Every structure is written in C-alpha cells, then in structure tokens.
Amino acid sequence: MTDYTLSEQAAGELSNTVIGTFKRLMHIRNEVPRLLPGVEPATYPVLFRVSRGECRVTDLAAELGADASTVSRHVTTLANHGLIAKTAGADDKRVQQVALTPAGVELLAQIHAQRHAWFGVLFADWPEQDIKDLSRLLERFSDSVERHAHELINPTEGRSS
Numbered sequence: 001m002t003d004y005t006l007s008e009q010a011a012g013e014l015s016n017t018v019i020g021t022f023k024r025l026m027h028i029r030n031e032v033p034r035l036l037p038g039v040e041p042a043t044y045p046v047l048f049r050v051s052r053g054e055c056r057v058t059d060l061a062a063e064l065g066a067d068a069s070t071v072s073r074h075v076t077t078l079a080n081h082g083l084i085a086k087t088a089g090a091d092d093k094r095v096q097q098v099a100l101t102p103a104g105v106e107l108l109a110q111i112h113a114q115r116h117a118w119f120g121v122l123f124a125d126w127p128e129q130d131i132k133d134l135s136r137l138l139e140r141f142s143d144s145v146e147r148h149a150h151e152l153i154n155p156t157e158g159r160s161s
Contacts, residue, residue, distance in 0.1 A: 028118075035110045039081055043074040044111060047100070050084055051108055054099040065149075083107055 006014075029041050045064050049055065055063075061071040075098055078084045083104035087097045100108075123131050151157070 032114075035114065036081060036083075036107055039077065039083070039107070043078055046071060046074045046078060046098075047083065047104055047108055047111075050098050050100050050104070054097050057096045057098060060098065078104070 034040070045066075046060060049060055049063060057072055057075055058068060060075070061068040064071060075084065075086065075096070079086050079098075081103075082101055084098045085101050087099070088095065090097075126134075145152075
C-alpha cells in the first residue's frame, strides 16, 4: 500500500467537512422526535449490539468502546423500558447477561425505518454510483479510524523521548 502525505490545507478542509457533517447529523439525531419517549438515541448502539445475540454487560462496554458505567446506565434504561432483559450469568450469578426483548426488536425495526427514510431524503437526488462510492469511501475511512484509534488516543505511546 502506498503512503500519501496529506497537506495541511487538505487536512484542514477534510477535518472541517467530516466534523461539520458529524455535528449536523448529531444535531438532527438529537432534535427529531423520540421513537420511544425516555429512550435517548445514545442507547441505540447497545440495542444494535444486543440484537446480534445475548452478551455480558462488561463485554458490551468493551465492544462499544465505552465506559462500563455508561453502558450499565444505558442497559438499565433499556431494561426499564422493556427493550432488553437482564439475567444472571449461567456460570457466575454476579455477571449480568442482556438479551433483546420483542419490544426491543420492534424498536430496532422502527429505528431502521426512520434511518431509511432519512437517507431516502438525503440522497434523493444522488446518482446510485455516487452513493456506492460514498459508502465504499466511508467504509474505508471507518476502517482507518479503527486501525489507528490507539495511536490517535495515545499519540506519545511508543515514541522514545
């Protein structure tokens, strides 16, 4: 793979575009009417992960790259709304397992439908090839973020003084 040097100007323009887009999307997410009152969109990643199968709360936090106490609060909120069920682990009763309930499955279907509608509006005037190109490039960008996350979070690790 070829390494490319990103100019300061290109980095600045790209940074402004990416961060500006994320901010606008977060604003929209925070302002749209809630599908279920009392359930914030910040809890949705927990639902999406649990939809792939029962898991431990500690593993959920690690997979989501989130603080265990934050994930635990999200789990409690979702459980209080009947969207996930919490059970004691089979081998260790101190361990909490979580699984999606039928109400959780229904909310996920509503979230998917809402997102499909949003993207239908956002890309209504885009040619299909542009949408495919954007998807491919965003996947590549996401992979790069994942691959370099540790060095971005800890920029001085591994450097000699």
